[in-house]
Amino acid sequence: MSFRPTARLFEAVAAAPRQSFLGEVVGTKMQRTIKVRVPKVKIHPIVQKPVTYHKTFFAHDAKEKCVVGDYVRIDSCQKISKKKNFTLGAIVKPAAxxxxxxxxxxxxxxxxxxxxxxxxxxxxxxxxxxx
Known part of the structure; x- marks a missing residue:
């Protein structure tokens, strides 16, 4: 048995998602797909005040357990379709x-x-x- 440090390092890197975002589910009309709105706060260059920008991502929800209003974590994954690059990581706060x-x-x-x-x-x- 030989110890290969590169194999363990590769497993650790492969297991961790490259990106993850927190956002609110704004759409569940598609099958096994959720639409997540992710806020991003930037400082306005002239006014020097925080401004919130939003971007929507499509994420894969295999069990279709999300509803509109849930706050979720989405993790990056291999490209699933033309617009889906994320999977549902966890439901952080379920909607009422x-x-x-x-x-x-x-x-x-x-x-x-x-x-x-x-x-x-x-x-x-x-x-x-x-x-």
Whole structure:
């Protein structure tokens, strides 16, 4: 058995992703693909104040477990398709999910969603039958 340091070094380098970004999922309309918006803060050259720029990346989500609003880490990988160079690393912060009475799941609070629930809760607390 001979020790080959180059082989271990190569394994360590191959295991670590070259790039990784943190961003918010803004789209899940494609099969096994998520659209991630990554913010980048730069100092404006003239005003000398921080300005946030954004770039969107397509990432591979094999199990389709992300929803719009999740904060995720994406890692670079070998090119999967024309625009996909990243895979889903981890879900850092899952999005809030709201379930209506008919079973419809919303990932982001839309206007009007939950209004009925608040009214029903107020009726229960105050003991009012009609309102």
């Amino acid at each position: 999910r709201y379930v209506e009475k008919d079973g419809t799941v919303h990932t982001q609070k839309a206007p009007g969603v939950g209004e009925v629930d608040r009214l029903a809760k107020a009726k229960e607390v105050k003991g009012i039958e009609h309102m």
